[in-house]
Amino acid sequence: MNIVKRKILIVEDDEINQMMIAENLDAMGMSYETAENGKIALEKIENNDYDVVLLDLKMPVMDGIEVLKRIKSNNRINHIPVIVISSDNEFSRVIECIEMGALDYLTKPFNSVLLKARLKASLTSKDLYEQQQIYLQMIKEEQRKLELLLFNMLPFHAALRLKNGDTAIADVYEDVSVLFIDIVGFTKYASQLNAQSIVNRLNSLFSDFDMMVQELDLEKIKTIGDSYMIAGGIPNPSKDHLEKMAEMALRVVKVVETYQKNEWSELKVRIGIHTGPLIGGVIGKNKFTYDLWGDTVNIASRMESHGIEGKIQISEEVYERLRDKYEIEYRGVIEIKGKGAMRVYILNGKKVL
Numbered sequence: 001m002n003i004v005k006r007k008i009l010i011v012e013d014d015e016i017n018q019m020m021i022a023e024n025l026d027a028m029g030m031s032y033e034t035a036e037n038g039k040i041a042l043e044k045i046e047n048n049d050y051d052v053v054l055l056d057l058k059m060p061v062m063d064g065i066e067v068l069k070r071i072k073s074n075n076r077i078n079h080i081p082v083i084v085i086s087s088d089n090e091f092s093r094v095i096e097c098i099e100m101g102a103l104d105y106l107t108k109p110f111n112s113v114l115l116k117a118r119l120k121a122s123l124t125s126k127d128l129y130e131q132q133q134i135y136l137q138m139i140k141e142e143q144r145k146l147e148l149l150l151f152n153m154l155p156f157h158a159a160l161r162l163k164n165g166d167t168a169i170a171d172v173y174e175d176v177s178v179l180f181i182d183i184v185g186f187t188k189y190a191s192q193l194n195a196q197s198i199v200n201r202l203n204s205l206f207s208d209f210d211m212m213v214q215e216l217d218l219e220k221i222k223t224i225g226d227s228y229m230i231a232g233g234i235p236n237p238s239k240d241h242l243e244k245m246a247e248m249a250l251r252v253v254k255v256v257e258t259y260q261k262n263e264w265s266e267l268k269v270r271i272g273i274h275t276g277p278l279i280g281g282v283i284g285k286n287k288f289t290y291d292l293w294g295d296t297v298n299i300a301s302r303m304e305s306h307g308i309e310g311k312i313q314i315s316e317e318v319y320e321r322l323r324d325k326y327e328i329e330y331r332g333v334i335e336i337k338g339k340g341a342m343r344v345y346i347l348n349g350k351k352v353l
Contacts, residue, residue, distance in 0.1 A: 007051050009045065013056065179272070182270050183267065205264075232244050273313075314328070
């Protein structure tokens with residue numbers, strides 16, 4: 001053990017006893033400071049980093065028992081090992097000090113060999129404590145990283161419930177809007193680029209979408225390859241979730257136009273929106289996934305897949321709720337897989353009142 005630079009505080013009012021302890025510490029290659037009473041000792045302990053405190057019990061101003069009590073009641077300094085060195089050798093007093101938190105007890109006159117052995121044991125104890133704190137901090141940091149990853153992977157409300165021990169997350173929502181965005185012809189386009197370029201462009205575009213989702217208080221559900229899925233009205237019901245979703249879709253169109261004028265001229269998207277009830281929950285054991293299920297999701301997906309490049313296609317349910325505030329044109333009737341013929345509309349913008 002390297003004890004050369006260890007710093008010891010001698011709390012002792014008797015100069016001869018101070019000198020005797022100091023001589024032993026010099027012989028052991030340790031540095032030290034002294035305090036002639038408990039009040040001075042506490043001030044020094046608060047403002048310095050000591051490896052061990054050698055504490056006399058009978059002192060003026062403040063005795064050793066009070067000093068020990070205050071050290072062990074202070075979370076910032078209670079880890080410092082305290083060795084009581086006292087002429088009081090009553091067994092009850094020894095027990096009292098140990099119960100209060102003293103690591104060891106030596107009676108005066110002390111044996112130099114015994115003092116050295118007790119000091120080494122105390123320093124080992126402090127080293128183990130400090131190493132434990134390092135490990136605990138490392139564990140906390142890893143937990144923080146895992147929590148951050150969890151909250152990045154899942155919607156906040158779902159991640160929070162998982163963190164708090166909820167293992168079965170399945171909720172019914174009566175009024176939710178769902179939006180799908182899909183990049184048209186992405187597979188063919190991607191075949192012309194290297195992997196890094198593809199990831200960089202998708203990351204840039206989807207990061208812009210993420211920012212808009214956050215600004216509008218919507219919920220990003222997931223990305224599926226070159227598709228992006230958003231929901232409004234979850235986890236908390238919202239009267240204006242559909243208007244926020246319409247605003248999101250219109251912003252997406254503008255962002256895409258900006259990309260087309262700059263680094264991604266081939267970029268084209270289809271957008272589809274539907275509204276209604278659905279189920280939301282978390283599935284998986286090792287890799288959690290938050291997802292939505294129900295006709296509302298399926299129809300929103302069909303609104304996108306049967307849509308027009310560069311346009312926002314909406315269902316009749318969405319049209320009925322937005323028609324007073326938005327410019328919407330009737331597209332016609334299209335055949336929707338699993339649902340049959342449906343009237344669909346194109347959302348063009350907000351009405352100027």
